[in-house]
Every structure is written in structure tokens, then in C-alpha cells.
Amino acid sequence: MTAGTERERDFEAFVAARGPRLLRVAWLLTGDTHLAEDLLQTVLAKVWPKWRRICEQNPEAYIRKALVNTHASWWQRRWRGEIPHDRMPEEATSADPFAAVDLERSLALVVRGLPPRQRAVVVLRYFEGLSVEETAHTLGCRPGTVKSQASKALNSLRSTLMTAAPGTKEGSDGYAWHV
Numbered sequence: 665m666t667a668g669t670e671r672e673r674d675f676e677a678f679v680a681a682r683g684p685r686l687l688r689v690a691w692l693l694t695g696d697t698h699l700a701e702d703l704l705q706t707v708l709a710k711v712w713p714k715w716r717r718i719c720e721q722n723p724e725a726y727i728r729k730a731l732v733n734t735h736a737s738w739w740q741r742r743w744r745g746e747i748p749h750d751r752m753p754e755e756a757t758s759a760d761p762f763a764a765v766d767l768e769r770s771l772a773l774v775v776r777g778l779p780p781r782q783r784a785v786v787v788l789r790y791f792e793g794l795s796v797e798e799t800a801h802t803l804g805c806r807p808g809t810v811k812s813q814a815s816k817a818l819n820s821l822r823s824t825l826m827t828a829a830p831g832t833k834e835g836s837d838g839y840a841w842h843v
Contacts, residue, residue: 675715679708682724689728692787693735695776703738707731728792729802732784774824782817785810 683704690700690707707730711718718726775786781803788799789810800807 671716674719675712678719678723682727686724686727686731689787689792690731690735692772692775692791693731693784695772699738703731703735707734710734725798725802728788729804732788732802733804736780736784774821777824778817778820782813782820785813786817786821789814 687700687704690703691697694700694703707727710730711723711727715723772791775783778786784803785799788794788802789796794802796807796810800810803810
């Protein structure tokens with residue numbers, strides 16, 4: 665087996681094993697299945713020439729960071745008039761069809777309303793389960809920035825979730841209560 669063939673197999677095995685999770689990260693960042701697929705494909709195409717060096721370290725973290733950075737550059741350039749749909753890619757859902765998929769989809773829809781930096785922090789910290797330090801390293805900022813962005817995002821999410829939704833009624837304390 666040649667070194668090129670071994671490198672190809674290693675890359676293919678990595679994408680087969682980690683691709684669904686990385687697609688989920690891309691979907692949570694973009695909010696659109698097709699854009700998520702494009703984002704992941706773009707990043708994988710950028711990573712391929714460097715694979716030999718990347719695979720010796722932490723390839724998933726490297727690709728996750730590349731997803732966030734590439735999405736940020738797209739966000740700065742792209743027209744934002746498109747309205748993404750609310751369907752999560754089938755590959756990214758849980759193997760157990762009853763395991764909190766509805767909750768995650770609902771939260772993902774709300775997360776899409778956050779500014780890009782706050783959305784990236786929420787996706788990495790709470791959907792991907794990274795620590796503050798890992799999130800800061802991925803985003804190229806300080807841990808304090810991650811904490812402040814997370815705090816702002818969570819406050820925004822709380823206010824969004826607590827506003828009148830179908831079947832809720834606002835109480836005298838300002839909170840929405842299910843009727």
C-alpha cells in the first residue's frame with residue numbers, strides 16, 4: 665500500500681466516522697441543510713491537502729475550528745435574505761428516534777436567531793460540549809469573551825423562550841406560563 669492510498673483511507677475513515685457529527689455542527693451554525701453540506705464539503709476540501717499533518721494532532725478540533733471560521737467568512741460576504749428551513753439532516757439525528765430530537769430541533773431553531781459569534785459559542789459550548797477554554801481556542805479569543813458571549817446568548821434565548829408562545833400566558837411576574 666502506498667503512502668497516498670493509506671492517507672486516503674485514513675481520511676475516508678475519519679470522514680465516515682466523524683462526518684455526521686461535523687455535519688451537525690455545520691447545520692447548527694448555518695441553520696440550513698444545503699449550506700451545512702456546502703460548508704462541511706468546503707472545509708474538508710481545504711483540509712485534505714494538509715491531512716497528514718492534521719491527523720497527527722486533533723483533526724476533529726481542527727475541522728470544527730475551520731467550520732466556525734469558514735462560516736464566519738461566509739457570513740461576512742453572503743446576502744442574508746434567505747430563510748433557512750427547520751429540517752435537521754437525517755444523518756445528524758440521534759440513532760434513537762425518541763431521544764430528545766424534538767427538543768434539540770426546537771432549540772436549534774431558536775439558536776438561529778442569535779448573532780453569528782453568540783451562535784458559534786452556543787453551538788460549541790452546549791451542543792458540542794466543549795469547555796470554555798476549548799471554545800476560546802476554537803474561536804481564537806479569550807475565555808472571558810466566551811463567557812460573556814455565552815451569557816448574552818443565554819439571556820437572549822431566555823427572553824425568546826419566555827415570550828408568548830402558543831399555549832402560554834404571561835403571568836404578573838413577567839414570565840410566560842403554560843396554560
